[in-house]
Amino acid sequence: MIQRAYKYRLYPDQAQAEYFNKCFGCARFIWNKMLEDKQNYYDTYHKNLYVTPAKYKNDFPFLKEADSLALANVQLDLNGAFRAFFEKRTGRPKYKSKKRSRASYTTNNQNGTVAVTDRSIRLPKIGYVRAVIHREIPEGSKIKSATVSRTVSGKYYCSVLCEIPADKKAPLIIVENTKVLGLDYSSGHFYVDSQGSTADEPHWLRVQERKLRRAQRKLSRMIEANISCYTGRRVPVYKRPLEECRNIQKQRKKIAVIHERISNQRDNWCHQESRKIANSCDAVVLEDIDLKGLAGALRLGKATNDNGFGQFRRYLEYKMEEQGKYVIVVDRFFPSSQICSVCGCKEPTVKDLKVRRWVCPQCGTEHDRDINAAVNLRNEGIRVLYTNKIQVI
Ligand SMILES: [Zn+2]
Structure with a gap:
């Protein structure tokens, strides 16, 4: 399997942009919340605390408005960051800042919830968002996930991660x-x-x-x-x-x-x-x-x-x-x-x-x-x- 990402410019309407911003905020919020709890637990017991986003949804109901897969991916990322920290590969995971951190969230494809059409990209919970598909996704490849992001100048992008079967790989050439x-x-x-x-x-x-x-x-x-x-x-x-x-x-x-x-x-x-x-x-x-x-x-x-x-x-x-x-x-x-x-x-x-x-x-x-x-x-x-x-x- 070859993994390849294709990044497209998105042109969301106002409601869609608002939804994206909400998801960015929730992803950052849940990262910081879970990080805080895990860190406190680690400082007192020197052990890893297992937390899931579901636990926070009652206290912070606005989290329910975001894509739940986005929150699940934050959990995976944070676990990865802690694993790297425990194995002494990196320092402590850091808090995300509204001003400085990259605004993005990642969601997964579940039976076609993420799809690329001629002029739009389908995403979970909001459906089709207008996009410029400057390049087609190779035939026979499977979409794994999509990451939506916003740049500082206010442009939205969606990076679609695909898995291309190994037999689509170009045959090796004879070198001159x-x-x-x-x-x-x-x-x-x-x-x-x-x-x-x-x-x-x-x-x-x-x-x-x-x-x-x-x-x-x-x-x-x-x-x-x-x-x-x-x-x-x-x-x-x-x-x-x-x-x-x-x-x-x-x-x-x-x-x-x-x-x-x-x-x-x-x-x-x-x-x-x-x-x-x-x-x-x-x-x-x-x-x-x-x-x-x-x-x-x-x-x-x-x-x-x-x-x-x-x-x-x-x-x-x-x-x-x-x-x-x-x-x-x-x-x-x-x-x-x-x-x-x-x-x-x-x-x-x-x-x-x-x-x-x-x-x-x-x-x-x-x-x-x-x-x-x-x-x-x-x-x-x-x-x-x-x-x-x-x-x-
Ligand atoms: Zn010589």
């Missing part, structure tokens, strides 16, 4: 040697490939970021003007509570909308770049880089954190898989940048990230650090294909 591409993640460029071409994030993303910085500056000046003094612990005392300052709230929303726009643009660009590669190559070789580790080391922080290479990689992976093509992830410890791609000798002094160009001491070839690394990844990828008995011509 010339269509194997090595991609080296580069902090200066987005990536450098084994043919020497680079991809840079388009400059209009920078333009948006300038806009964002300006808006943030404006907000901080507005807040500054509303502060009467700082107390000893540098906690500001506001002349008026921030919730009442409508212009500050408006500015906050503006910033949230710019953030949303930037992330949409980046998302779109990642899709286009990965589509180009997925259509023109048979196999792509990437390094399994630890993006978190890389951002911590050196001063590459910002450039690495926000340029969405991980996102790009996920998009590339599923686009390749759809066509029966290969994505080969090379081990993190493969010394891609230290090997000479011409003669194969190892030159450890090049490990230093500051070395951009170097000359091989054995064969005398002058290398660009990133291109050389990409070529090495490509060679390693072809080797991996051979050892896995995958035909390369």
